[in-house]
Amino acid sequence: YRISPNDIIEFSLYSNDGFKLVDLTSLNTNNSTGFRIANGTEYLVEPSGEVKLPVLGKIKINGLTIREAQSLLEEKYASYYIRPYVMMKIINKRVIVFPGSAGDAKVIPLLNNNTTLIEGIALAGGLADDGKAKMIKLIREKKGEHEVYLIDLSVVEGIKQASMVLQANDIVYVEPRRKYAIRFLQEAAPVISVITSAFILYSYAQIITR
Numbered sequence: 001y002r003i004s005p006n007d008i009i010e011f012s013l014y015s016n017d018g019f020k021l022v023d024l025t026s027l028n029t030n031n032s033t034g035f036r037i038a039n040g041t042e043y044l045v046e047p048s049g050e051v052k053l054p055v056l057g058k059i060k061i062n063g064l065t066i067r068e069a070q071s072l073l074e075e076k077y078a079s080y081y082i083r084p085y086v087m088m089k090i091i092n093k094r095v096i097v098f099p100g101s102a103g104d105a106k107v108i109p110l111l112n113n114n115t116t117l118i119e120g121i122a123l124a125g126g127l128a129d130d131g132k133a134k135m136i137k138l139i140r141e142k143k144g145e146h147e148v149y150l151i152d153l154s155v156v157e158g159i160k161q162a163s164m165v166l167q168a169n170d171i172v173y174v175e176p177r178r179k180y181a182i183r184f185l186q187e188a189a190p191v192i193s194v195i196t197s198a199f200i201l202y203s204y205a206q207i208i209t210r
Helices: 018-023 066-077 118-124 156-161 180-209
Strands: 008-014 036-044 050-053 057-062 087-092 092-097 106-109 131-140 147-152 171-176
Touching: 008 050, 036 050, 050 147, 066 087, 106 118, 106 156, 118 171, 147 156
Parallel strands: 092 171
Antiparallel strands: 008 036, 008 087, 050 057, 092 106, 131 147, 131 171
């Protein structure tokens, strides 16, 4: 996953290659061998792709992976701290799952970086009764374009495909079964009701006139 505008990152900075990580309960955070700044603080990636961080100010990290961004920031902070050690993670990654029935769409947060497609469907409550297991689409945006992957969970090969890892802003769409008979009855119900009422009135009128 590459960092995008509107991502919220949790950022921590330590010096001396993260020496203080072995003693997080220490109160002496001003020690030059283990200084830490903005531990666990959240920052927004602006629409420009920049994030405003302590000391450095605005740094462009749009398009970088987490590891690449960490390396870049460690290089930048090396001018101010001894062997800086940066920890970052994106905390607002999510996917949208349409399980196969109207009104049941869910936004699922990706708390685990390795959440698979099958796990995402499970977190959304599983496939709906009307959902087609053999018609699951994963829609993913890449470089401004959308790619669509078709997964068939009714076969072994499809189950293997369902182990693919979800990425932020993926859309999982399960195609619903078309219930034409039920829809026809629902739409025809008012007409049938009018015809039935007219027939009853006609029958009643015939009885009276006899």
